[in-house]
Amino acid sequence: MTTDRELAIFEAAIKLGALYHQWVGTPVSRASAELLEKAIEKSVILQPYVEEISVRLDRSLMTPNVHGYSEVAGLMFHVEIVTRVGFSYCRARLSPKDDYPYMEIVECD
Amino acid sequence: MTTDRELAIFEAAIKLGALYHQWVGTPVSRASAELLEKAIEKSVILQPYVEEISVRLDRSLMTPNVHGYSEVAGLMFHVEIVTRVGFSYCRARLSPKDDYPYMEIVECD
């Protein structure tokens, strides 16, 4: 048996794994980053059990290539998501740690 | 040797193939489709040799799943792109034909 708290954790992690691999590699620039952040947020919020989602892409890592743009890289993601199942919430995060795009549970109840 | 016209064709096709596989599978709904279209356009226009890009996702195919949303499918794409290399232009298109997401050259000069 699983609890609502565990299901909220499960659902939060699905969304973090999904968005990472859906959007990594997308051409982006500092000028287009904000629109892309909103598009990711609007896409994630459609999915079941998502209460809140914020996506910020680190502009400082958007070093232009020879053609003047970048691609979304794992270390650019600063994402926080809140899922709810029943009366339980889970807040989880994707952000860089030790040069790794680290996903972690922030808090649950 | 290749001509500018051939290079314009080459560059248009790269972008069509790329956007298809970057964005297919993205969660989408009729309400979020317009934002996603704009995000795809802003992403493609960053790439070299792109002069114009228009992306329309077919809402009629966005049949909601049990959780009320859809995912971007190949047959939803109606894309037209114009690339330019030197003084040569290529207009190319991605749209459904025979239930296949068909990419074709519309015209070049």
Next chain:
Amino acid sequence: MTTDRELAIFEAAIKLGALYHQWVGTPVSRASAELLEKAIEKSVILQPYVEEISVRLDRSLMTPNVHGYSEVAGLMFHVEIVTRVGFSYCRARLSPKDDYPYMEIVECD
């Protein structure tokens, strides 16, 4: 505070969400499906906390398009994963339910 059991759940779900969005849209046929299954498995097993992974793509859904192949669709996935954190295990699954690619916890300890 989170328990090892909760972390195992979190890690299993990350991998399911990730593999779905990494591989959906890949051109595939009944003849190439087995190689693709193995490639997905070898890719997932590299990731932290994964103990076991099995991927099966439903051949019956691989209806050839006009060019004789298909693309990996969400409903094709039959995936089972086991993650371990400390002494806790989580077995989770991705498979179709109500025409939706459903991810669920099978059992944990």
Next chain:
Amino acid sequence: MTTDRELAIFEAAIKLGALYHQWVGTPVSRASAELLEKAIEKSVILQPYVEEISVRLDRSLMTPNVHGYSEVAGLMFHVEIVTRVGFSYCRARLSPKDDYPYMEIVECD
């Protein structure tokens, strides 16, 4: 009007753009790279007009992260593809140039 040579160019470029964005971000290691290369090749060869495809991922760029694996990055790709339309062939390539994953026509006839 377009010639077979131009169509062969168009088709080659579609496949290069497509494979790049389909596979970038995939977890990979030096040990799993060969299987992944084969899976990409088998996937690309399914697509229309493809005569030959070779994919090599640069192991020297597969620096292990803290968990001991890497992800497929654009600069890892060394791809050569041959397409044919009618009696015309196009050989095209994806490989790094100026730190950019560069796609180019090698030769056509």
